[in-house]
Amino acid sequence: MADVLAVDLGGTKVMAAVVSDAGEVRGSARQRHGAHGDWSEALDAIKAAAEKALKKAEASWDQIESAGIGVPGPVDHGNGVAFQLPNLGLSDVQVSKDVSELLGTKVIVENDVDAGLMGEIWQGAAKGRRHAVGLFPGTGLGGAVYVDGELVRGKTGITGEIGHLVMNPKGPRCGCGRRGCLEAYASRTAMEKWVRKRHRKGYGTNLEGIEDADSRIRSRAFLRAAEAEDRLALKAIKRVSKYLGYASANLIHMLSPEVIVFGGGIIEAMGDIMMERIRKVAKKRCLPGCYDGVDLVEAKCGDDASVLGVAAATFRAMGHELN
Secondary structure, X not given: OOEEEEEEEOOOEEEEEEEEOOOOEEEEEEEEOOOOOOHHHHHHHHHXXXXXXXXXXXXXXXXXXXEEEEEOOOEEOOOOEEEEEHXXXXXXXXXXXXXXXXXXXXXXXXXXXXXXXXXXXXXXXOOOOOOEEEEEEOOOEXXXXXXXXXXXXXXXXXXXXXHHOEOOOXXXXXXXXXXXXXXXXXXHHHHHHHHHHHHHOOOOOOOOOOOOOOOOOOHHHHHHHHHOOOHHHHHHHHHHHHHHHHHHHHHHHHHOOOEEEEXXXXXXXXXXXXXXXXXXXXXXXXXXXXXXXXXEEEOOOHHHHHHHXXXXXHHHHOOOOOO
């Protein structure tokens, strides 16, 4: 049995895990950081999380064959460079080189959303599938595409930006600065903007945080309001589900996947009340025969998805065949 160290670098925390080639997370740990604009602080957090994970796995550095890291931004896979890490306020980061020097082992670099889909393909909801798409709506909306057993890289490596498919060129402003992106309709941020706008116009709601303009309305708050039959919250959830259904139909027409995996904070909180509508809208929007045999499913791996995917990519880079 071989082990690798897999790291998931987020905007405010790092998760590290020792993962076996059988897909077992033998030990994992988290480390918070305030590394916005400071790559050295992020490196310190990576080192701390890695050492905690090794301790929990009762493993030593000598047992680690290689390491991988998932980062929240587009990656030059050939050189291990992150073009941009917007949540960290960084660009053109020599991730592979710097983390390799930090940990004393070879390091591969992967986009975190691509890694999330890989984790679901290796050990989760898309296990064994060769044609899959991942949609991960949370604060934004990440995506990944897997065709014939490989992640789609394209010419630049910047692929799977499903959140920036244009749904309406005159639609609401997206966080990217453009108008009408899917992310501007189907993310937690989009939900919050939509309900706040309607609340200001006089629509009633008991959503937690709606009266505080400086607070965030969390996905779980939408769920609790929906369970209490709050009409505005229910409309917001229905609206997001509709647009995820539209996007699914587009992806089915374009790629004919075996499965579309839905994850991220919104689905983790509200998948039980969203998935059936997503499926219904997608089926209605698909051409005859296109929807047949396509599974639209919730992710299963939770917080482990990205580290499992990073581990899978690392093992594959080492030449290991994974089951």
